[in-house]
Amino acid sequence: MIDFIMIKPVNLLQCLFIFLGIFGTLLLWGQKRLQGVAALLLYYSVLMLLNLLEELNITKPLFFITPALTLLLGPILYFMSRQMVGFYFQANWRVICHIVPTLMALPFTHHTQVVIAIATISQLIYIYQSEKLLNKFNWSIFNTRSDAENLQLCWLNYTLMMLAFIFIIDLVRLNVRSLTSEVVYYHWYFIDLALIFCILCFMVLRLSRQSQLNGQAEPPAISDTVHLHKTLEELNNSELAQKLFDEIHQAVMADSLYLQAKLSVNDICARTQIKTKDISWAINTATNKNFNDYVNELRVKEVQKQLSARRSSQYTLLDIAFNAGFNSKSAFNSAFKRFTNMTPSAYAKLHTRGE
Template sequence: MFLAFPAFGKYSTPLLFLSVQGLIFAFLLLRRYLKDKNLSDAFLFGILIFACYGQTCYTVGFLGWYDTYQNTKINYALFSVGIVIAPLIYLYIKSITTSKFRLKSRDFFHFLPLILFALYRGSIYVLDAMQPGFHDVQNGALKLSLDEPYVQPLMTAFGFAQMLLYLAFTLQLFYHYRRKINAFFSNTYKLELNWIRNFLLVYTFLFLYDVVQTIISSFFVELGYTQQWWLVFFSGIAITYVGIKGFFTDTTKLKKLNFSFSPNKISVPELQNHPKKEISEDTIQQIKRLMESEKPYLDPELNLIDLAKRANMSRSQLSETINLGFNKNFNDFVNLYRIDAFKKMIEAEKHEQLSLLGIAFECGFNSKATFNRVFKKLTHTSPTEFLRTTV
């Protein structure tokens, strides 16, 4: 009997490998949190550890645990880990995008569904354990008559609704934050923002896949364990990806950013119920003269506060002038001057002394990835292609 477990095969082995990888990075994050006290590491540790818990429950099943130990009580400990991962996703992104983020007592209410469900499951386990013959079966009377037919379907529906809401709120938080960065900083934090975007896309994909699979299994064709294996496998890949990228992507620089105002959106005049605010030509020319004479765009750390001080304007006034007077956000406005400076240096044959990246750094860019992305966006060609057509 004991030789039946563990049974390594094409279903169990990949899940076991991915779960172990996730656990390794989960504890690396925990170790770093204990050292640096960075709350985002603690939240990501929580995401990974609960995801690995759900993954492990499926993995031991494919390893033959349930067939070998048919009176195991593990079903009392199984639950939809989404009820805890959903708020952890929100708090993780919030801790990254909020300057001086602190965990408040009200934040613990996010985990109230998990606490209540744990108390409920513990209660029915105790009551079932008091019944004769409990130790000879896998599920007790209440587990079979109450939990599986009624509570579990309700918790599944609740979990989907909760994950949908938290993902919606988190995506809104991220896109609002990204818009503020583009309006405030001249060199955006592309690597870190891409990580947050990809992280949210991964969990959005898993959520949608789970919803579709549940609908098919509930209303059309009941899916077997091997057919449901693909969701578990994709979840394992997600755990490994999130663990590796989350550990090695430095997001601490994002949480240090501070925004003291909300930038205005560029409005579309024909959609407005009131006339578009006019920016005086003198103000526009003032900004142009400043950019051309003092060349503040050469500073890679230039932000809206710095430029506002140089222009003797408030931050909101400068933001409004750039948005409405130049029809650009702050990021594109400054980078357009950097691109023009780069083109002039190429025309002056500076590329014979410096590499293209060296010239980009001279013009105020702070990374190769940012330079290439911005150049392609604003000129619709690559720096190499531009050099080839110019020389």
């Protein structure tokens, strides 16, 4: 009876999962693009609650379903990624198909190793598909937005890869249980859970701080930006690309469009009447740069111009950067160093000495 009520450190960690799941769901569910993340947190909250009840022998004698529930994790990660890039959830027969394996596994949950092995393979497949989708989205962002650094989801790519690594390690843990002591097995399990908990906390903090992502009503449509205009692509005409780019560049410079913090290809399209697909194609072909790099290079030159014009004494370096169109210190520092091979502060000091 004493063992029945004994609480272990891993059980306390499971309680933290439950709290994080409830808190994160309440925090993120109201934002349409983040509902997939909220669903992931809710999933872990329910899973850890069932794990806790099973390990305390409260529900295990009656039912044992957590191995089957691991088959839901892959689809949830994939739908979370789709939601983040703007393919919003719609209940239909295809969604139900993703749930069927979980239902089919329920009668076989006592074959824990087999079920979790199948679930791990499923998770890796779904993560691979999610990575492909996120890569397309990031490519699209950097070719259509000048504030891509604040909207990109590269961090989510890395997060999913870390989860995939943990899932594989956890599968190894289950299959070597007979070869390890209970102490090693227990600590291994605790470390796996702790790593996943840290990743979920990171996701909640990252999304709560990424205000540009949260505030953007609709993400750019991948289908409109990833595939370039067929006529131009088939022509592969560098002269035509240069002609279009010259027109684009002239419009950007004439109206100083690069000073707009959230400049996109749609803004240039409205100014030049050139299709957004053709704008991306022309810039890529004529400059070997994506749209984001093209605009940021103009902004860096504007900062250099302001410093050279001796107007910097009344403004801080960050003020000059913001006036040039940058909307974050990290984006400014990264772009400036990439195009000048110097940090902004080092360049400013060198400029001051030169005077």
